[in-house]
Amino acid sequence: MTFFPYLVAAYIFLVGCYGLATSRNLIHAVGCLSVCQAATYVLLLTVGYRDGGTAPVFSDIRPGSRPVVDPVVQALTLTDVVVGATVTALLLALVIQVVKRHGTADPDELRELRG
Amino acid sequence: MTRRARLLVLAVGGAGLTALLIAACLDLPDFGRAAHPYGTRAVSAALARHTANTVAAVNFDQRAFDTLGEMTILFASVLGTVVLLRQSRDEERAAPESARVAAPVRRYALLLLPVAVVTGLYIVAHGQLSPGGGFQGGVVAATAIHLLYLGADYRSLERVRPVGVFELGDALATCSYLVLGLASVLAGTAFLANALLPYGTFNTLASGGSVPLLNAFIGMEVACAVVVLLALFLDQAVEIEEEGNRNG
């Protein structure tokens, strides 16, 4: 079962897509988008894991004494988290305005832009 | 499309994508394997520049250009949210009313506030040494002052948090990061090269060359950005009202 953690990432991504497609509330939809993004954290971190590895921080361990996990994916995940948080903030700001202008957060009732 | 048709499209596409992702997972290298070429190089490069926290070395030295982009995304989303949540023509402000706060909540929040702020600053300052750094510490410090909202009321929060100052801080921190990057171009090296400052003694506060400096700019940027973002959203919840809606 060495590939099981990867399947978790794939599952999170797909379930986020399902939530987005069937969402009945825009705030919920933005949350589902964050779920999709969480899949990318899980994937990156599992990819970077080393058996028996610890944090790649050498303030209290001697370099070379223990295996450390891949620091690059950790940095990428950190970037990804910040990107995700800011995108979520911006999208929520848009949701606030949509609710103000349309009076509803239900995508089923937002049918103005079509054709 | 009807809900049914949408589910059908989703089911067909989702089935294909699921099959593809499962097949890809089976082809992935074993979980926990030892070979990480980039990671291994990153560790030795970090140690060569006396940075104990390799993640900070990747973020602020080796891949500092990514961090520039990331910081700018945060900066852009603050600017964008300022634009999107501005008070529009048909809205007006209502002064927030203070609400009574239960005494234990008040005591706990006011006690925790200084501790949380100091913790945030500590995490920022030790970014190159221990887990954490500008991003994490900035968020802690910024959310810490919002304990004032929980412990006292909105008006006291507004007093310690002039949004204009924090917007300015956000912009200045972004500029400082860029200026430090440009300084190394003027010095004749590559953009954002960690070559201007001595690398210092391993595992001390002043180690890692420009890493602590960039880390501090990020800490400032994140703290200011989070404060501004929260202020904008709180404003929407507390102060801004539609016209003709001022009855409560």
Place this chain on the structure above:
Amino acid sequence: MNHLLPLLVALPLLGAGLLAATGRLLPRIAAETAGVVVSAGTAVLALVLLLNSSPPLVEWVGGWPPKASKGGESVGIVLVGDGVGLGMAALVSVLTVAALAYSWHYFDEAPEGQAGTFPALVLLFQGGMCGFAIAGDLFNAFVFFELMSVVAYALTGHRVEEARAVQGALTFGVVNSLGAYAMLMGIGLLYARTGELSLTAIGRGLDAHGGPDALTLAAFVLVLTGLLVKAAAVPFHFWLPDAHAVAPTPVCMLLSCVMVELGVYGVWRVYGTVFAGPGGIPAAGLEHALLALGVLTGVGGAFMCWYQRHIKRMLAYSTVSHVGLFLVAIGAYTPEGDDGAALYILGHAGVKAALFAVAGILLDRYGSVDEKELHGRARELRLPAVLFAAGGLALAGLPPFGTAFGKAVSEEAAGGPFTVLYVAVSAVTAGAVLRVAARVFLGLGPEPEEAAQAETKGTGEEPETHGRLGRLPDTMVVVPTVLLAAALAMGVVPGFAGVVSHAVSEAGSGGAVVTTTHWTPAGVLFGLLSTALAAGLAALAVTRPHLTAPHPWTDPVRRLRSGHLGDYVAWLVAGAALVGVLAWPSVLGG
């Protein structure tokens, strides 16, 4: 010289930072001037670097060049300044200058103390797009991809008082972010396989591993999904008309003329450096995927374009269908096809930006961009009328416009039945533009009747300027004139095509394949044919509106564009699966 490459990103970002910092104090005129100066400075830098880009500039940001002792790989981020990347950066920068010049004193009074915000956002947009254009590292490309997306969402929703603007921006944001996360999943898979992030190192890692397998295919599908969402290929395109119809006009110019094309560019770049080797996806896989999606996009976009009455929406659909043509050119996977796509993208950028600029004039003059409502009302606008009609003819592929040149080269590279696609798509999309020109500016044809159908009208829009304009500002006319002249020059100036194809072959094949591009009699003839067809269609639509009005049989297709976020996400998932199905046989065979 190569140390200057990152400045393409740093300069606009610094300008944006300073504008945001001082925006409260600056008078509006100073903020807008500063925006134009910074973007123009970056444009000059891009052009200077472009002139020095042979051989390509390579820069290791942070001073981390690869060391042979460390296995020949670096820990830093690489920027690649070849002719194509810098060409895109130059195009981005020049159009940013045009958009900022066009929006000179254009917006309604900026909110108090925020005079610098709009130019600052546009500069951030420029920095993000330049960063994406010169990225040589896959994760770095993702970061700048996200930067340009985030700024684009904010700019699209800039007019928060408008219900449609915020809804379009939200759809845009959700669909594009989902695409970006799919791309990041793909990057994660590639990192797992190769342990590298720079494009060339990933490509080498894939080749070292051996032939393609399901993981390579999944990574290809996920990365391509992100890029194709940005490129608005069918069925990932649904966000585009919603966003482009509602964004402020100067922003539309940037969205439609470079941001979308950067998605196409990304596909070309990523396939060429990551997946083109023996360990990647065989060329047949790319060809099947891009040709199929390209045809769908071209036909679907042209179909929807024809039935729009909202002028900006019509132009947006025209962009969708042209993206289809670019994808077909790249999907032909020949050096000539790449040349054709590059020329076509350049010509299209000038023409489409000019058309949007004229649509903006209509919006601000009459508070409407509705073809039926504006019937005959814009007779007084002589020069804009000429510009709009000329833009329509250029879009149709009338030689010697740059669009016609790009179309001719792409069409010959794709060859065979694709010629029909190129001629038909150009004729239909340009026919719609010419029809609007005839009805709105000349008042030809019968007065339109109100249709009872549910469709997006262009009425009830708020003007973007401070009140309706009494007199047209010069900048709003000069900008489209210059852009159209540039599009014309691209087809006329001798040697221009040679420079472009030299840059493309150097960036694509390392200069191994040298192509020559020039006007051919067939290209000119097909250009004239599509122009004549466009004029014919426009004449038919004006004189016999009932023949070209929407019919019940078009409804099912039109109804696919439901405006529902969930539908778009479902289509995105289905589109990703479709790309996988199209590329799969080549992986089995390879």
